[in-house]
Amino acid sequence: MTFFSKYMSIKIGVLAVQGAFIEHIRKVQELGVEAFEIRQKKDFNQSMNGLIIPGGESTAIGKLLRDLNMLDKIRNEIQEGLPVFGTCAGLILLAKKVEEGMVHLGVMDITAKRNAYGRQLGSFYIEENFEGVGIIPMTFIRAPYITQVGDKVKILSVVNGHIVAAQEKNRLVTSFHPELTESTKVHQYFIEKLCI
Numbered sequence: 001m002t003f004f005s006k007y008m009s010i011k012i013g014v015l016a017v018q019g020a021f022i023e024h025i026r027k028v029q030e031l032g033v034e035a036f037e038i039r040q041k042k043d044f045n046q047s048m049n050g051l052i053i054p055g056g057e058s059t060a061i062g063k064l065l066r067d068l069n070m071l072d073k074i075r076n077e078i079q080e081g082l083p084v085f086g087t088c089a090g091l092i093l094l095a096k097k098v099e100e101g102m103v104h105l106g107v108m109d110i111t112a113k114r115n116a117y118g119r120q121l122g123s124f125y126i127e128e129n130f131e132g133v134g135i136i137p138m139t140f141i142r143a144p145y146i147t148q149v150g151d152k153v154k155i156l157s158v159v160n161g162h163i164v165a166a167q168e169k170n171r172l173v174t175s176f177h178p179e180l181t182e183s184t185k186v187h188q189y190f191i192e193k194l195c196i
């Protein structure tokens, strides 16, 4: 049997109000998994096995989620067990604490520091280890990093002494953008380890 067959009935929703959602949809599809955009509250009527919250601008995404009346809905879905993967701004949206910033969904026991590498020179590329996956390419764009984690949070990647990937139950965050690299390994990790 091919690797793809076990993904046959899997569907991933990608939050598509702002930011790099198209790139996530492409990555999920590259793995042979169905992906669809979530733009409104009613899009949650479709069944899904996991949710991706993309990078972009966390303040803008947070405001749109409030304006569209989606913030509580998404928080409830996650609290009721929907697996979630947040990248960059998505990490900030999921964090329970944000240094000098606003908390949005607040469902992961991490403290995020926004624009942690500086606003202008904060973009870089590196290849580093991701626990359980190996060395992968990582693209950082005005990225946050994690300054504190709770007891139940597993640290998956540390770059230059800073936590850049973590997992708590079926909630995964990366401060880098795996959707902007050649590799599909982090998406595969999310789908295989957290959604199936």
Ligand SMILES: NC(=O)CC[C@H](N)C(=O)O
Residues within 6 Å of the ligand: 054, 055, 056, 057, 058, 059, 087, 088, 089, 090, 092, 114, 115, 141, 142, 143, 144
């Ligand atoms: N590439 C990104 O998602 C950047 C995140 C952005 N700096 C924020 O605070 O929302």
